[in-house]
Amino acid sequence: MHPLGHYVRAFNRGPIGRIKAFVSSALIGTLVIALLAGVAFHYASNQIWNAAFGKLNAVGVEVLERSERSSDQIRAAIRDVQTQGALPCSPENLALMAQTNLKYGQLQGVGYVANGRLMCSSYGSHGAGIPLPPPRYQGTSGNLMMLRDVNLSLASSIEPQPVTIITAAGNGYSAILSPTLPIDVFINDRDMAVGTVIYSSNEIKAARGGVDPTWRTRLGDSKHTQFVQNHRIVSLWRSPRYDYFAFAAIPDDEVRARIRYAGLLILSCAAFAMAVLLLAAARSALRRVPLSESIRDALWRREFHLVYQPVVELKTGRWVGAEALLRWRRSTGEQVRPDVFISVAEESGVIEEITDHVFELVTADMAGFFESHPHFHVAINVSSIEIQSPDVVSRLTKFCAGVTGANARNFVIEATERSLIDPEKARNIMEEIRKLGFAVAIDDFGTGYSSLCYLQTLSTDYLKIDKSFIDAIDTESVKNDVVLHIIALAKDLQLRLIAEGVENAAQATYLRDRGVEYAQGWHFAKPMTCRELLSSLGRQTAESIGGPNPSRQP
């Protein structure tokens, strides 16, 4: 576990970040749920309307078919008795009427009408005839005449009942049938109106429930139409052979109630989904985001930038180079310390992306700079993991080629002493890097576990003495002696030394007097932006030509 504990693994968003995360996921979720609810409601109401129209259409078609069947039978029955040629109401004629009545099941009887009276029928002779009301309709198709509905007792044993008498114009033969026959369809909806209407006159032929006279205009010349009008759902079917159309209609309140119910159901589901979503959004906003995830995010959002800490030549005070140090400023303004995010990046495998981003930033910062400062170097930290992997060599080559005016000697590659866990591998890769012309430095020297014997065999240019040893200079600490040993070792191995974290003049003088060539630390300069580095270097160059050197002498 990292000394900074949980902070390394997970990261709390700031309040603004949390609110933003909550609002954005709540907004997106609300939009999606609203869209889905809208689609579901549209689909459900369509289905309900379709079901209602489907039911009406089936009834309308059935009414039309029954009416057409009746019309067919009326025609056929009249034709049958007429073609016999017997004298109307003669015994042979009456016998045929009775036979014909049996043949056509939709008819209640067959008769003969003369001078507005029903003279005889399949039930027998009616003497002087039963008086009938005047006709209410003269048909155009098949030249049929329709008489008014009458209450008729066709035989002494039969109670008077409403019948419709349809007489063939010109010959008096008639069909007698129940006025409700075409609409005697099975309907399990008490509020449903059904019937047939004569198309040419818009007169009701047979009906159960109210008929709207404007329906016919809605039908126009088409065979079928369906619509909602005056709170009724209507289906109309026109006969292609007869002058009438069938209708079926129901009040729309039940359909609308069903749609309202479906809407309410969908709304409740959407409200439930919204509640779940808001809870999930709140949970996710409050969640501690793993730092590795935040690092990837930050790379994508370009939240990193570099600062440069000058490396000073102790003898002259000249700035000979600078170490590039990565900084992470989150969108909330919060700074994340590099020792925190670098170790997480190493653990989680993002470190190569980090180093590549450093390459990118250096490439942009230092473009053209080395043309005017050919002896200056920039030191770049490469993690211990990367120094074990051969592809670092090609990545460095590519990087160097991308920096305008730069040469490999303008870069020092810093690898920590931890990089030497597998000395064989590290040695080969360091050699490769040096062959390309880069200088190599062992960073934080003295803190790791590198054995002195393989240090001898390593291909390196600099040792960077860790700050903890510099802090011990001129103190009673045993580390004070270690500095002297490191200096002696570097001399023996002919390595140049850079002291890290020099904070005062005494430390600087001590180091310079003992032959340490270079140093870094707040005593000379704190890490600064690229712009500050370049302008300070510009001033130094100008003053070295015409005045005193501004950098502090140890």
Ligand SMILES: Nc1nc2c(ncn2[C@@H]2O[C@H](COP(=O)(O)O[C@H]3[C@@H](O)[C@H](n4cnc5c(=O)[nH]c(N)nc54)O[C@@H]3COP(=O)(O)O)[C@@H](O)[C@H]2O)c(=O)[nH]1
């Ligand atoms: N792999 C990468 N590692 C990187 C990169 N950038 C930084 N780092 C490593 O993070 C560690 C912490 O770095 P930082 O907070 O930037 O601290 C550096 C200096 O600011 C600090 N320093 C320098 N002088 C002084 C001083 O006088 N007093 C004082 N208290 N601190 C001082 O020391 C750090 C430099 O460390 P080093 O690299 O060992 O020279 C650190 O380990 C960085 O290496 C990166 O891009 N990649």
